[in-house]
Amino acid sequence: MKEITRAHVTSADTPYRQNIQAGRHSLVCDEPESLGGRDAGASPYDFILAGLGACTAITLRMYAERKQWAIGHVTVDLQLLKNKEGETRIDRQISCDGTVDDAQWTRLLQIAEKTPVTLTLKAGATIQTRKA
Template sequence: MSTARVWSDGPHYRHRIRTGEHDLIADEPVAAGGQDAGPAPYDYLLAGLGACTAITLRMYAEKKGWELGELRVELTLLKNREGDTRIERVLHSDAGLSDEQWQRLLEVAGKTPVTRTLQEGATIETRRGDDASAA
């Protein structure tokens, strides 16, 4: 189970995030009215998907005895005029992988836990908390 807590205490759109033992900051870019004090929410979404992809591929390669070298995952979130969202994910490795190895890595990337969650969707339940002292 993963958990996160987010506090909105300003300024503007800057928010504090606590997940596990890690403290993070989220904000919006200056062009969107923020101060660019940290990644925007979609940046965190892409970072989570990219990290899950890289971790999963590294684990898979280790089990297979494959050397991945430096693995890089580049992600871009795109929205069209109709509001449809698409994420482009491009994998890079400086190791000399065969076409067969690349094909398998691409298949595995399509099945990572975060990939599946995004593709399948998640039920989100929102309710009112008792009070602000829960922070």
């Protein structure tokens, strides 16, 4: 398999805070105060939604540029929902401030369903865990 990316996560001195090195970027993950954290950074689920939203916006921008469509700024709003039965759903709403007709919107929504992160989340990923 080809490596796509890599991250390194280290616990901090405060409860639940994690220092993340993702490529050349430093990030902080934490839980909200209501769950015992200090709310020093985005939660793990926030990062999932952020990755999906960013991938969606980037992919739509790339597609629109190839088609020479003036879609303007892309906005992706996401919600992660869970029910008591353990079912999980992500609601994603996409908007843009450019001029997009109905046929273009139909195509953009089709493309959104095929972004790399969308496909990964829908397919599920095998996670192999071992002692370092």
